[in-house]
Amino acid sequence: MFFSFMLLFSRQGKLRLQKWYVPLSDKEKKKITRELVQTVLARKPKMCSFLEWRDLKIVYKRYASLYFCCAIEDQDNELITLEIIHRYVELLDKYFGSVCELDIIFNFEKAYFILDEFLLGGEAQETSKKNVLKAIEQADLLQEEKILKVYIN
């Protein structure tokens, strides 16, 4: 499913992560974020996880104090999108060990790295939880090295 963007925000509307897969100006991103966050926060618990907003299909789910909210295309499958969101949450959970909002706040760059090993260009690149986590682990180890060995192929 092609994600146009993915936003993570708290119940107070504070942004914790924003990943954009379409080119928009900073101003446009801010406007979309502000309005969409307001719209989603106004939804009641009994409402479903999907809504049409402007001409986008929005899928969102709340996990503890964080809302995971993304925009997909018209022909995309909303139900599998919920599974994709859930997979990302599981990855964060496994990586941080019982993840909570504070983990995402203080380690936001790691949250991005994990997302970038799971999705690429708005589509899922790896469907095995194990493989995503393995790649992150290896990359983290690589950070320990002083200088990378470089030879051009």
Next chain:
Amino acid sequence: MPAPIRLRELIRTIRTARTQAEEREMIQKECAAIRSSFREEDNTYRCRNVAKLLYMHMLGYPAHFGQLECLKLIASQKFTDKRIGYLGAMLLLDERQDVHLLMTNCIKNDLNHSTQYVQGLALCTLGCMGSSEMCRDLAGEVEKLLKTSNSYLRKKAALCAVHVIRKVPELMEMFLPATKNLLSEKNHGVLHTSVVLLTEMCERSPDMLAHFRKLVPQLVRILKNLIMSGYSPEHDVSGISDPFLQVRILRLLRILGKSDDDSSEAMNDILAQVATNTETSKNVGNAILYETVLTIMDIKSESGLRVLAINILGRFLLNNDKNIRYVALTSLLKTVQTDHNAVQRHRSTIVDCLKDLDVSIKRRAMELSFALVNGNNIRGMMKELLYFLDSCDPEFKADCASGVFLAAEKYAPSKRWHIDTIMRVLTTAGSYVRDDSVPNLIQLITNSVEMHAYTVQRLYKALLDDISQQPLVQVASWCIGEYGDLLVSGQCEEEEPIQDEVLDVLEGLLVSNLSTPVTRGYALTAIMKLSTRFSSVNRIKKVVSIYGSSIDVELQQRAVEYNALFKKYDHMRANPNPNIAVITIHASNSTEADMTDFVFQAAVPKTFQLQLLSPSSNVVPALNQGTVTQVIRVLNPQKQQLRMRIKLTYTLKGSAVQDLAEVNNFPPQSWQ
């Protein structure tokens, strides 16, 4: 120079700020420090500073001065630097600014790096935000990596290729050779991204679509393996093996099978298999079923399979999970035209969804309900829809009202039902009715000649209750103006108003704060028209002349023109069509029993023409308890003496009775 504070330290500090102003001050201080650090070209802490900048950017503060620093980080040989650098590029750089092009060379180098995680970073960044120029420059590198045996890189290259194709569709051809054996991969990551790539290519090019049709058997096989294979812990989600891959394959099959008999046939069995065997207790199973249904409906599947699909949707409608109900309604809406009868079977469940709490579900249920209305179910459906109209949120009322009008126009079982339905809409949702409904309704009422009396009476009554709903008021005003004679002539079943009462109501509209200028226009025109139907001409003249000096230009103009009619054309007033006589008959019954099936017929000499409007009833109550009235219009162009032969037929105490008579004593005023 002390070392710049660490990222987590900064985050902690900023979170202690108690006000927005305090936070801004902290941010500004830190930004100043970061700026000077950047100016000093400090390599050691550049990564830390950019990371902090990215945090502050997420809080909403400007960070553009860090853009070039990101580029420097990307060029560094430390993995940490590259990681943050690429992240920064994706967050801060904008493809519309030229500075992003400076990345191109770095990315090119990193795509050829010896460390796959560096290559991965480059592929990710290119696939996320690569501009058209960058894609053009680097497509060749991506294509190379698409052919590598390293599955970690191959899967990323596939999605990167998807992005390149989206940005520069002409480059699609160059990836064709590399797709040759993509589906032979065992690695699920590569399989998944390959299917995405193939989907993208097929969607964009009919030639590619034709070319890739031959992959259908292979895709079917892969899907079959996923379903039949035992438990695979690596890809298992609630007992289902790699649902993500299953869904993508189903979608690709949909595209390949559409409009192609052979392909559709080749996938028929597997679709039936997935449709019947998938576990439905969790969302993941339903996600696959949903995709399967979409595919079945889009390809040339046999009717049995289609019915199976609609029934799955029908079951979805009964699911407790509102998300499932939502997608069911969405899908049914798509198929209701092509598989109308199958969807009809689920009509009552759909109608139940009108009472759902979720706004999106309600809306879809409403649209679907309107799509399912036909001549057979109109009465029952309209009851539900009118009930919905009464109780729904304002955002639905306009669309619902329009839908009701359309459905009523197409399938009304009787004129009276039609008028009643319109009345119901106008009185319950009158202020939400679209502006263009007013002239349409007036047209409809005009054409229902036998309903004029009934309609004007009901509209008049509605006005007595409520004058706030403008479309209702406008239609009512027009009707009173046009059929006011019927309103006061004893045509009505109940107590009829007298002329002055009617004029009171219309004048009330003119002065009310609730009336819009358009409504006032209608009211004034109606009053004017009544000057030819009512006898209180002087009163009307007075009202009209008052508005000759109204502030509202539209009203003023009308009043002035109407005034002119009074002055210059008054001689035409007496009888607008001097050749038509309007006669009202009143039938009463003094016997002990009711006269049922009462029919009044009349015949006139050849030079006359007769028009009988509908009687108020077919039952004349016994013992003078009520009368039946009926209006006769007689056209008498030659102004001859009016004579009439009348025939009464009715049933009294079980026997049919017929009465004939001649009437020759019409007063001269009626025909002279």
